[in-house]
Amino acid sequence: MATLTQLEQLDQLRERMRRLERAAPQRRALETLPVLRDLVQLQAGGVYEVDPGAGGASLTWGLLAGPTAAGEWGAVVGVPDFGAEAAAALGVRLERVICVPEPGEAWLEAVAALVDVASLIVVRPPTGRAGRVSEAVAGKLAARLRTREAALISLGPWPRAEVRLTASAPRWGGAGQGDGHLRARLLSVEARRGTAPARRVDLWFPAADLTLVAQAPREEVAGRAHLGVVAS
Incomplete structure (x- = not known):
């Protein structure tokens, strides 16, 4: 009786996985900022x-x-x-x-x-x-x-x-030398999916205008000396 070689078995497994992937229903993407x-x-x-x-x-x-x-x-x-x-x-x-x-x-x-x-x-x-x-x-x-x-x-x-998502290393901007008020927070956000490498982004969360931006507005970066950035 003929037997399958290991390479033939691997080819069959790969083809089975491809068929399963094609048959799997596509999930609807929800609107994400x-x-x-x-x-x-x-x-x-x-x-x-x-x-x-x-x-x-x-x-x-x-x-x-x-x-x-x-x-x-x-x-x-x-x-x-x-x-x-x-x-x-x-x-x-x-x-x-x-x-x-x-x-x-x-x-x-x-x-x-x-x-x-x-x-x-x-x-x-x-x-x-x-x-x-x-x-x-x-x-x-x-x-x-x-x-x-x-x-x-x-x-x-x-x-x-x-x-799984985590946020760390918060930084606040706006305090100045004690004469201002906290206006913006910089967070490092990390997303982990299974064993895949984590994804990381730095976000102003919120920015000075209370919105969400992926990087500090240029005027905030330039003005940190007078805005002041403090660790929470």
Whole structure:
């Protein structure tokens, strides 16, 4: 009986993988602010984890801005300190956002229900045992997200997140010699997808005019001596 050589087996496996890739449905891209696209492109069915530390909330509102500005619905669950003014300055259309600030123990049920009506759901899981999401639950919710063509951003740990984002090394500008006020913050933002090399960008988040830009405006760079840049 003839047997396949290792090279023939590898060729067959490669062809099978190509067929699977061709058969896999293409996921719908959600609108993402241009300044963030080099970092992460939101896609329907995706789950994204954002470190809630320094700059995490601002980064999340920047991601929420894309879909809502394009006319889609967003939702924010479990964030009682949601900064509506800061989110609006970053481009979030507040009239397109459903807020459930204190869902209590029903937070996961609230997220599952909102998948039916919102394209992007932001959730801050509770701390402790009540906030733990099992692999099984995460898998079921991910399947629901794919079916409904929605995406989820978790402000905190989430199993099976396809991209994990962190912000670090914040710098504030505007303090001068103590006679000014904080006007702009420079963050180094990193995105990790599985074992792939991390992507990093530096963003003024927000810039002096409260918008989001990928690099400091030229006049800010030139004027740092009198603006002052301080570590937070």
